[in-house]
Amino acid sequence: MKRPTPPIQWVDDHIRIIDQVLLPTEVRFVEIRTAAQAVDAIQRLAIRGAPALGAFGSLALVVALDETHPSSLSEATTRLEECRTLIGDARPTAVNLRRAVDRVIDEAISSSQDLAGLRATLLREAHAVAAEDEAACTEIGRLGHELLRDATTLGTHCNAGRLATAGTGTALAPMYAKAQAGEPLKVFASETRPLLQGARLTAWELEDAGIDVTVVPDGAMASTVLSGQVDAYIVGADRIAANGDTANKIGTVSHALAAREAGIPFYVAAPTSTIDTNLPSGEHIEIEQRDELEVHEMTGKRITPQGVAAANPAFDVTPHHLISAIITEAGVLRAPFEGSIADALTRTGAP
Secondary structure (H helix, E strand, O other), X not given: OOOOOOXXXXXXXXXXXXXOOXXXXXXXXXXEOOHXXXXXXXXXXXXXXXXXXXXXXHHHHHHHHHHHOOOOHHHHHHHHHHHHHHOOOOOOOOHHHHHHHHHHHHHHHHHOOOHHHHHHHHHHHHHHHHHHHHHHHHHHHHHHHHHOOOOOEEEEOOOOOHHHOOOOOOOOHHXXXXXXXXXXXXXXXXXXXXXXXXXXXXXXXXXXXXXXXXXXXXXXXXXXXXXXXXXXXXXXXXXXXXXXXEEEEXXXXXXXXXXXXXXXXXXXXXXXXXXXXXXXXXXXXXXXXXXXXXXXXXXXXXXXXXXXXXXXXXXXXXXXXXXXXXXEOOEEEOOOHHHHHHHHHHXXXXX
């Protein structure tokens, strides 16, 4: 497989990203030089995917610092504290974003004696966030490949591949590993609200890698699974609670229910940085509510009657009892998840 252009690049003291809203019809690069541009890119989903948001948000701190030209360490620290919420809370459900922003800011402030050192630490730690995610993706791909070695047809939802991470992906990483091993593979990718991330992004990624992929309407995926056409399911995650309840793109829980009814495994693939043990269960996960226009309109044209309301949650929560295993870089975690998650975080040295 050819190596695609990374979705996030640090180029000449600014960030360059692929505008994922325009894919697959147009591959356009966007230059991010201000905090406002970074927040806009996050909120309109030009950059998305929990691990990718962590890597992007970390680099955005350097951009945000540079644009203000602080004259003292005190001014720089004040600016970073502003960005802790401005950038860190730009999307509330994906825990990786705020966690990475906090990590990079805390390390830079605690270890720097001057402005140059502060900026250098920010950039070094931001690159470390991306490098760690890339390594996690590789291990998730290896472990997931072992689990899915006998599966030839996989289902997935949303996009959890190269576009959503700093590496080969989470849910898609085992697929790339299977393809590289020459194993037979067919993928059913559901369309995925709110911006058809499955139809546009996952299908684009997999087709580009030479993997057989079929796009299925969200409403048709359950019957596809129940008809026996899918051997296993694998999805990513934006936040995982201490008990294993998992927030992922809206519609995920319906696929988990179909997988249970069909008697096939339903796997979640995510780095341990996506686990939030501060939340005991999924009912405590904040669910992002997006603009109603994403429901009311399609390509700028109104499709619902004037005067009706619309609900547009970006995520739902899959209860842990519907999840066969959580594939992380620290191992394959199984129920009871409270114990296996705690053990995994201890092995990785996570707080």
